[in-house]
Amino acid sequence: MELEKIVLKWALKNAVDHDGKAMTGPVIAKVIGENPELKKDVRRIKEIVEEVVEMVNSMKLEEQREMLMEIAPELLERKKVEEKKLPPLPNAEKGKVVTRLPPEPSGYMHIGHGMSGLLNYLYAKMYDGFVWLRFEDTDPRKVKPEYYESFRRGYRWLGIEWDDEKNNSDDLELFYKYAEKLIKLGKAYVCRCPIERIRRFRREMKECEHRSQGVDENLDLWNRMLGGEFGEGEAILRLKGDMRSKNTVMRDPALFRIIDHPHPLTGKRYKVWPLYDFAVSIEDHVCGVTHVLRTSEFALRDELQNYIRELLGMSNPIYVEYSRFEFKGTPVSKRKLRALIETGIASRWDDPRFPTIDGIRRRGILPEAIKEFTITQTGFSYAKREYDWSLLFAINRRLLDPKARRLFFTPNPVKLLVEGSPKISVDVPYHPDNRELGSRKIEADGEFYISGGDFEEMKVGDVLRLKYLMNLKILEKKREHVRAEFLSREPMKNIKIIQWVPVDEAVRVRVMVPDILYINDEVNPNSLKIINGFGERAVEDVKVDEIVQFERFGFCRRDLEPEPLFIKAHD
Numbered sequence: 171m172e173l174e175k176i177v178l179k180w181a182l183k184n185a186v187d188h189d190g191k192a193m194t195g196p197v198i199a200k201v202i203g204e205n206p207e208l209k210k211d212v213r214r215i216k217e218i219v220e221e222v223v224e225m226v227n228s229m230k231l232e233e234q235r236e237m238l239m240e241i242a243p244e245l246l247e248r249k250k251v252e253e254k255k256l257p258p259l260p261n262a263e264k265g266k267v268v269t270r271l272p273p274e275p276s277g278y279m280h281i282g283h284g285m286s287g288l289l290n291y292l293y294a295k296m297y298d299g300f301v302w303l304r305f306e307d308t309d310p311r312k313v314k315p316e317y318y319e320s321f322r323r324g325y326r327w328l329g330i331e332w333d334d335e336k337n338n339s340d341d342l343e344l345f346y347k348y349a350e351k352l353i354k355l356g357k358a359y360v361c362r363c364p365i366e367r368i369r370r371f372r373r374e375m376k377e378c379e380h381r382s383q384g385v386d387e388n389l390d391l392w393n394r395m396l397g398g399e400f401g402e403g404e405a406i407l408r409l410k411g412d413m414r415s416k417n418t419v420m421r422d423p424a425l426f427r428i429i430d431h432p433h434p435l436t437g438k439r440y441k442v443w444p445l446y447d448f449a450v451s452i453e454d455h456v457c458g459v460t461h462v463l464r465t466s467e468f469a470l471r472d473e474l475q476n477y478i479r480e481l482l483g484m485s486n487p488i489y490v491e492y493s494r495f496e497f498k499g500t501p502v503s504k505r506k507l508r509a510l511i512e513t514g515i516a517s518r519w520d521d522p523r524f525p526t527i528d529g530i531r532r533r534g535i536l537p538e539a540i541k542e543f544t545i546t547q548t549g550f551s552y553a554k555r556e557y558d559w560s561l562l563f564a565i566n567r568r569l570l571d572p573k574a575r576r577l578f579f580t581p582n583p584v585k586l587l588v589e590g591s592p593k594i595s596v597d598v599p600y601h602p603d604n605r606e607l608g609s610r611k612i613e614a615d616g617e618f619y620i621s622g623g624d625f626e627e628m629k630v631g632d633v634l635r636l637k638y639l640m641n642l643k644i645l646e647k648k649r650e651h652v653r654a655e656f657l658s659r660e661p662m663k664n665i666k667i668i669q670w671v672p673v674d675e676a677v678r679v680r681v682m683v684p685d686i687l688y689i690n691d692e693v694n695p696n697s698l699k700i701i702n703g704f705g706e707r708a709v710e711d712v713k714v715d716e717i718v719q720f721e722r723f724g725f726c727r728r729d730l731e732p733e734p735l736f737i738k739a740h741d
């Protein structure tokens with residue numbers, strides 16, 4: 171890009187950001203910041219910038235915006251979420267799309283479930299369709315009442331509304347009816363091989379003797395299975411698939427097995443339970459599902475599910491795949507997360523380092539941020555993608571920035587004594603631009619806490635400003651405190667501005683600082699830090715769940731603790 175165009179771009183940007191009036195200084199800084207090699211030509215740059223700024227300032231704001239849109243659209247504010255659209259669904263008609271949220275209530279809901287739920291929900295909404303919440307709960311040993319609730323709570327929090335709800339465990343009689351139909355068609359048989367033999371034969375592509383049993387014998391064995399004559403592992407109903415198929419899923423998979431364990435919803439009424447693929451095939455038909463949005467690792471199962479439906483004369487939904495939602499350093503596997511709890515690295519499932527929806531909410535991530543992330547980042551491809559948390563944090567920060575109150579917090583505090591300081595009472599706004607957030611009064615009389623970080627960086631003789639309050643000069647630095655002298659109150663140019671808390675008003679604050687759980691597959695020893703410090707008095711009024719910005723520290727959510735405990739979401 172030639173120099174004039176670079177200058178024009180930044181002049182327009184500066185003007186658009188400042189009600190149509192660009193200023194020379196910031197434009198020069200941007201031009202050189204982007205092209206450091208121009209530093210040696212500062213004089214020439216300054217001349218060009220002055221000329222261009224004058225030209226830009228003679229334009230109307232609308233014209234400036236239009237021109238910026240033309241030459242550097244990336245510098246314009248990002249479009250609102252509502253304007254961002256998901257790609258269209260194949261073969262989708264308005265009013266005819268039916269999708270489903272298909273959680274297995276065998277663990278707590280995590281962000282992957284949330285993003286997948288959002289896709290199914292947003293697509294149904296996009297086509298004025300219908301959404302089912304359908305619990306895939308046909309493994310009584312795994313499902314628990316609290317997990318059902320975790321999904322309902324999580325979906326609601328994300329703003330997902332479902333039109334109807336059901337459980338696969340409601341439909342056992344229906345599943346049995348279709349099983350009998352498959353047996354009568356000669357497409358399913360009761361196998362009584364031990365599990366190891368079944369596995370070995372599937373691997374070796376060999377058929378067992380039970381495959382050639384007649385329909386009557388299979389029906390008799392099936393009824394005996396239902397009648398409770400066999401124990402666990404003594405008999406399964408298998409599909410007559412293709413033992414030589416390249417897709418191992420098709421090698422006579424089990425359709426039903428015996429599980430002698432009470433189910434949280436149906437108790438001990440049933441002992442013969444369908445496997446996932448059979449239950450899903452039937453239920454997608456029963457629910458009239460038109461589009462199945464699911465991650466690519468389920469792709470091999472489509473052939474099986476479609477085959478089952480074809481045998482039963484049912485039509486198949488359209489499958490839309492997207493890559494699995496995985497975040498760097500954060501496993502979603504229940505086994506791995508449980509291990510972290512059992513070894514004491516975490517104590518609860520809503521730990522702010524966890525990818526569970528409860529953990530993410532507790533950390534201070536907004537549901538709107540997850541929604542925007544899902545819409546903008548979902549890749550409809552087979553490629554496995556590992557997301558970086560920083561992308562989600564950047565969206566969250568942009569959403570929080572205009573509405574979070576800003577407060578003073580001094581981590582690892584050190585005392586500051588200001589000699590000659592007048593007694594000052596200042597009215598400090600909670601937000602520099604959003605006046606609706608109000609303000610608070612802070613009284614100061616010369617004794618403060620400042621952050622340990624600012625203390626480390628200051629040198630005797632430095633001139634600093636306590637934000638909103640006064641300018642001072644550092645006189646002496648000791649291990650535990652620093653002494654300074656009052657200079658003046660009006661803001662001075664080009665001096666460092668730091669946060670402060672009056673000693674009289676200081677409120678003890680603890681902040682939990684979460685980080686990723688794993689680094690290169692090893693548990694990160696610094697995944698959770700506790701930082702102690704002092705906050706200003708207003709910190710006491712922060713309500714549980716409110717997210718505030720501790721200035722120059724980060725966005726933090728007030729958690730449920732008697733003493734002010736915050737959890738840092740991100741910078």
Ligand SMILES: [Zn+2]
Pocket residue numbers: 361362363378379380381
């Ligand atoms: Zn067998």
